[in-house]
Amino acid sequence: MDKIASEVGIKPASIYFFFKNKKVLFTEAFEKVLGDHLAQMKTIFYEVQDKPVEEIFSSLLHGTVDHHTTHAKETNAYISLVTSTPLEVKPFLHSFMEGFDAWLIESLISLLKRDRPGITDKQATVVTRQFILLLDAVFWEMNLYEEEKLKEQISHALDMINMILGGFTDEK
Amino acid sequence: MDKIASEVGIKPASIYFFFKNKKVLFTEAFEKVLGDHLAQMKTIFYEVQDKPVEEIFSSLLHGTVDHHTTHAKETNAYISLVTSTPLEVKPFLHSFMEGFDAWLIESLISLLKRDRPGITDKQATVVTRQFILLLDAVFWEMNLYEEEKLKEQISHALDMINMILGGFTDEK
Amino acid sequence: MDKIASEVGIKPASIYFFFKNKKVLFTEAFEKVLGDHLAQMKTIFYEVQDKPVEEIFSSLLHGTVDHHTTHAKETNAYISLVTSTPLEVKPFLHSFMEGFDAWLIESLISLLKRDRPGITDKQATVVTRQFILLLDAVFWEMNLYEEEKLKEQISHALDMINMILGGFTDEK
Amino acid sequence: MDKIASEVGIKPASIYFFFKNKKVLFTEAFEKVLGDHLAQMKTIFYEVQDKPVEEIFSSLLHGTVDHHTTHAKETNAYISLVTSTPLEVKPFLHSFMEGFDAWLIESLISLLKRDRPGITDKQATVVTRQFILLLDAVFWEMNLYEEEKLKEQISHALDMINMILGGFTDEK
């Protein structure tokens, strides 16, 4: 609370004017972090939705990396909250994850159908879930690797997406 | 420290007979957690090295999940340490990661060459790094999803590996 | 810290609102004790400066004894700090001592010249330094002797001062 | 206890084979420190007793300084014990002080009578007590001043002794 206060330029006692207690503050912050990330994803998505899917996937992946790089503090808080399991947060996290996945799947299915006409709903769903896997892979590796290595890993992730997408291109 | 002590069946003060302070205890624990995981990976590897690569990749992935599921507490400590950046640990983490990757790459290259004779060193390295991506993806998603969903994601990850490996199958 | 807090009528944790930690508290207390003693000496000095030097010396000596008797706790803290050598305090002590001696020498030189016109600066300086020796002698013996004996020693100290001053009396 | 043990080259637990507890250890150490100092004074005294009193006083004063300089650790323990008033030690200290003073007075009286035949017992006693004052003055100033300044103060102390002794020289 001291750190938060001093970063905002007020005294710790003043925080209690805005938030009932630390838990409430953190829960709201947690929801905001998730919401911001979702908003960012949506913004990116609507900006690039007219481009080919390959580029859309790439933009979303880079958008995720950029977002977490420029919001390091929030990301850290996010990881803490995901990890340290204050049980009240877990259900919220799961339902958020479901919502996020649902939105991503729905959005990407239509785009995939646009660019890969023969693809089935099931296949498009799997592709999206695999993309989510790569999103999470890169997210966690941001904590493990230095910049240089991380960039390589990101490009490997993009290669995998393209390979998956490639499986549907010519086939038809 | 209280929790650790009571789990070991001693009093908190006694911890200081074995470890100079909390930081040292955590750092050593951190190193042990990483070491244990590496050992586990090696054990699995040597157990299944005579099987086809597909199965080896699958065993390693499942081994990782099992290891972290059965060592939930250590895994949590590990994530805390990776995340909360006590800067002294970062260099150790990076060098460990490099060593782990190097071992995995070296080990898998020879196996890949055995099963996919036409594969180049470069290609085999990329395959391994992509596998590492999936390993990390699944690791992080253990924190995000419930059991059911996680299993689906794991099978998606395996599908991706097989797809990658499939790209080299025809060569033979 | 517990004792200090309970004497001030607050809880130990509250001390940390005013002082960063125990060392800072003690250092500031140390400086205050020295400052208080100096102030006390100055007060006495200006009160009696119109009296003959013999009486001034006597007043300063008794003032020292009274001050340390009525501030037993602070005096004890002072001795602890001087003795237990937290090295950061040593330089401060030395420079304070120099300042105190300089002030005493300067103040007493002019008075000695007033009452013993023939005395040289050098001689007056030596007399003052010898007086300081007696001041310190009595200070330390406050810890060694019981009241009765201490009083005797104080009167012996005064005799010595008078003897020293006597050496310059005839001059006039 | 840890520090004491490691300085002696044993483990803390082993101290309890020799001393019942810390208090006993410290009390015995305290008595030893005082005893050693007394022994040292006696040694010096018997070595120089054939010399003139001036030289004897000087030797005793320098002997005190040397002893405390070369036994810094014991001296510190001594000051701690004198100061921190574990009430059980106070009576012992007072009786030791009385004994030391008695011995010094008795010893010096005979020597003073030898060198200053006209001196009365009372006068000799006063001279000795004044010498004790100077001994204590120098002892305490060892804690206050740096080497250079301390030497000056020591020579001022010797001047005072000689001045006192001078008062009895010619008179006869």
Place this chain on the structure above:
DNA sequence: GATGAATGAGCTTTCATTCAT
């Protein structure tokens, strides 16, 4: 809205001491 002052609860750490070996 904001904060100075205070506090209870808890944490890490130190230290004298014990005791079986």
Place this chain on the structure above:
DNA sequence: TATGAATGAAAGCTCATTCAT
């Protein structure tokens, strides 16, 4: 004699929280 291992008690300190102003 000596020590490894353990501990109770207390110390210094942190931190979320409260409340009067």
